[in-house]
Amino acid sequence: MRLLILLGVLIMAFSSCEQQKNNSTDKEERYITSADSIDIMTNLISKDSSDYKLFLKRAYLNLETGKVDPAFRDVNMALEIEPTAPENFLLLSDLYFVLGNIESAVSALRKAAELDPNDEQAYIKLAETYLMIKNYSMAKKSADVALAINQNNEQAFFLKGIAFLEEGDTNNAITHLRIASNMDTTHYRVLIQLGSIYQQLNDTVALDYYNAALRAKPNDEFTLFSMARFYQGLGDYETALAYYDKVISSYPLNKKAFYNKGYILLVEHEDFEGAANAFQQALNIDPSYVEAVYNLGRTYEAQGLYPEAISKYRQALELHTNYPLAIEGLNRLKQ
DSSP, rough: OOOOHHHHHHHHOOOOOOOOOOHHHHHHHTTOTTTTTHHEEEHHHHHOOTTTTHHHHHHHHHHHHOOHHHHHHHHHHHHHOOOOOOHHHHHHHHHHHHOOOHHHHHHHHHHHHOOOOHHHHHHHHHHHHHHHTOOOHHHHHHHHHHHHOOTHHHHHHHHHHHHHTTTHHHHHHHHHHHHHHHOOOOOOHHHHHHHHHHHHOOOOOHHHHHHHHHHHHHHHHHHHHHHHHHHHHHTOOOOOOOHHHHHHHHHHHHHHHHHHHHHHHHHTOOOHHHHHHHHHHHHOOOOHHHHHHHHHHHHHHHHHHHHHHHHHHHHHHHHHOHHHHHHHHHHHHHO
């Protein structure tokens, strides 16, 4: 069973770095998020170039806008001013991660943890990084350190659950993910992962988690599509079609929703006109969608439109050499 949402986890981890604010009201006001905040931070730095947090904030803002080199320069300035501030190394790890230098990112996180052994965020980021490089043992160890600091850290339970899942230990994965879910009933990523696990186990508990995910993130494309597929797997085709239509209504470029709808209409309902329309909609989005090309041919064949079916089977073979189903279709029509 593969990790479904690790990318989302890492985006969350490495696109944000919560900065600590100074105690003074004056300095707290410096941390703003307006569109021209980089220029304002530059102005503040010109007035007080001894405050490393100003450089760190501008580095964060530059990273947010994809300006990695200026961000690096600002972090280096922050390190020159205050070389023992853990938050400098946390943001430095983000920059190394963006550049794909995972080894340096890990080193920066270890340095942050060394400077502040009670900073659970450093260990959470370490766990996330180890997950990405498939070092599941170290990911769990890092999450355990975070839990030793704060036993109510639902993110640590979530990451341990993902590590167990990647190792194939579904029972431990469910245990840790459910703990995370109980701590935060609106944790979308936990809910969607639990739904996915139970879906693969063909357990209707999956629907409970998907519905909870929709409450946390209404009308979410992935959740709606997952529910449609689950109902399709249960053989509840009417409900599956209703959910595919919800996906299509809100996300009209979801080619798989059109394709799956077409497949149900073709195979289960024998609604050939509806199926042909759904497959064609999928092809309008992606003309190279070979499965949709083949099944459109299959729909034409079922309608007795043999020249059209032959054309689609040949098109499928052009897209995918020796596509076996298309070859079988052509052989049937030759006979």
